[in-house]
Structure formats: structure tokens, C-alpha cells
Amino acid sequence: MKILKNMAIIIVIIIAVPLIGALFTAKDVSVVREITIDRPHHEVYDYTKYLKNQDSYSKWALMDPDMQKEYRGTDGEVGFVASWKSENPDVGAGEQEILSIQEGERIDYALRFFEPFESNDKAFMEFESINENQTLVRWGYDGHMAYPMNAMLWVMDMEAMVGDDFQTGLENLKNILEKN
Structure with missing residues (x-):
């Protein structure tokens, strides 16, 4: 009987600690990466504003x-x-939807994930002319993980996971645009 009682206490602790910890864990995640592309601002923006080009x-x-x-x-x-x-x-x-456009400066997107998990988040791309032939592009993400799922942030490095994927995408974009 004492063994069962001790096991029950251990199980309660195993369940309670993450749930209590999640109360004090951030629920919002923001990730931004940037790259300089050696092309004029209008060329970079005109290519990137089309969502199909993300393919x-x-x-x-x-x-x-x-x-x-x-x-x-x-x-x-x-x-x-x-x-x-x-x-x-x-x-x-x-699915990804264009929510707003500040012509030549910023595009805001809604990101709606259905599988393997459901989530509604936001993303954006910003464009800044550095000089006549260089453009700075920022790709960012703002996500939210509700309680108690936010406890997963203890083991998931969203900054690295999403950030590394953004960086790969930006490097691909740079390669495409600088070839032309």
C-alpha cells in the first residue's frame, strides 16, 4: 500500500511540475532573420511580394x-x-494569407497550420533600401503557444528552429535574385 501511495505522489509531481512551470513560461515567440541582397529595392520587393514565389x-x-x-x-x-x-x-x-501591404516596405501574413498541429500565427517580410543596388530583407514570425503547450518551449528552441529555416529561405532568395 505504501508503494502505491509513493507511486501516486511521484505521478502527481511528474504531472504537476510541468503544469506549474508552464504558468511562468512565456507564451509568445518572435523570430526575425535578415539578409542583404545585391539587387535594387524595387526588384527584390517586386519578386517577393508574390506569395507564389515563396515556392x-x-x-x-x-x-x-x-x-x-x-x-x-x-x-x-x-x-x-x-x-x-x-x-x-x-x-x-x-495556409498563408496576405493580411496587409505597405507598398515597398512590409507585407504581413497570417499563417494557419492545420496539420500536424493547429496554430494561428503571424509572419512578415520587410524591405529596406541600403543603397541603389542593395536591399535588406527581414523575415519574421510571431507565434503564440497557449498554456499548457507553452511548456514545450523548454525543450524546443523556436529561435533556432524557425530562424534557421528563415535564414535558409533568405539565402535561397538571395541566390535567385542575384543570378538575374
């Missing part, structure tokens, strides 16, 4: 060339939606 440089789009893709609306305009569905669990299913 050529985004790490996630390149992970499964056989994923199903659907598009709604007019690309490069507010309200355009690009959706995907992949058998690759690292890609999953979801």
Missing part, C-alpha cells in the same frame, strides 16, 4: 516538391491565400 525559396515549400497547392485571390494583393497539404509531417497542411 522557389522557402525551405518549407522546397521540402516536398509533390505537396498539393491551391491558391485563392490575386497574388501580390491583400486577401491572397496560398494553401498546402503534404504527406511530409515536417510540412503538414495549412
Whole structure:
């Protein structure tokens, strides 16, 4: 009987510690990466504003060339939606929508993931002219993990996971644009 009581106490502690810890853990995650592209601002922006072009440089789009893709609306305009569905669990299913555009400066996106988990987050791209032939591009993500799922942030380095993928995408974008 004493063994069962001790096991029950241990199980309660194992369950309670992460739940209590999650109360004091951040729920919001922000990640930003940037790169300088040796092309004029208007060329970089004019290419990047089209969401379909992410298929050529985004790490996630390149992970499964056989994923199903659907598009709604007019690309490069507010309200355009690009959706995907992949058998690759690292890609999953979801959609990205252009929420707002500050012409030549910033594009805001809604990211809605359906599989392998559900999530509604935000992303953006910013563009800054450094000089006549160089453009700084920032790609950022703002996510939220509700309690108690935010306890996963103890073991998941979102800054590295998402940031490294953004950096790969930005390097791909740089390679594409600097070839032309």
C-alpha cells in the first residue's frame, strides 16, 4: 500500500511540475532573420511580394516538391491565400494569407497550420533600401503557444528552429535574385 501511495505522489509531481512551470513560461515567440541582397529595392520587393514565389525559396515549400497547392485571390494583393497539404509531417497542411501591404516596405501574413498541429500565427517580410543596388530583407514570425503547450518551449528552441529555416529561405532568395 505504501508503494502505491509513493507511486501516486511521484505521478502527481511528474504531472504537476510541468503544469506549474508552464504558468511562468512565456507564451509568445518572435523570430526575425535578415539578409542583404545585391539587387535594387524595387526588384527584390517586386519578386517577393508574390506569395507564389515563396515556392522557389522557402525551405518549407522546397521540402516536398509533390505537396498539393491551391491558391485563392490575386497574388501580390491583400486577401491572397496560398494553401498546402503534404504527406511530409515536417510540412503538414495549412495556409498563408496576405493580411496587409505597405507598398515597398512590409507585407504581413497570417499563417494557419492545420496539420500536424493547429496554430494561428503571424509572419512578415520587410524591405529596406541600403543603397541603389542593395536591399535588406527581414523575415519574421510571431507565434503564440497557449498554456499548457507553452511548456514545450523548454525543450524546443523556436529561435533556432524557425530562424534557421528563415535564414535558409533568405539565402535561397538571395541566390535567385542575384543570378538575374
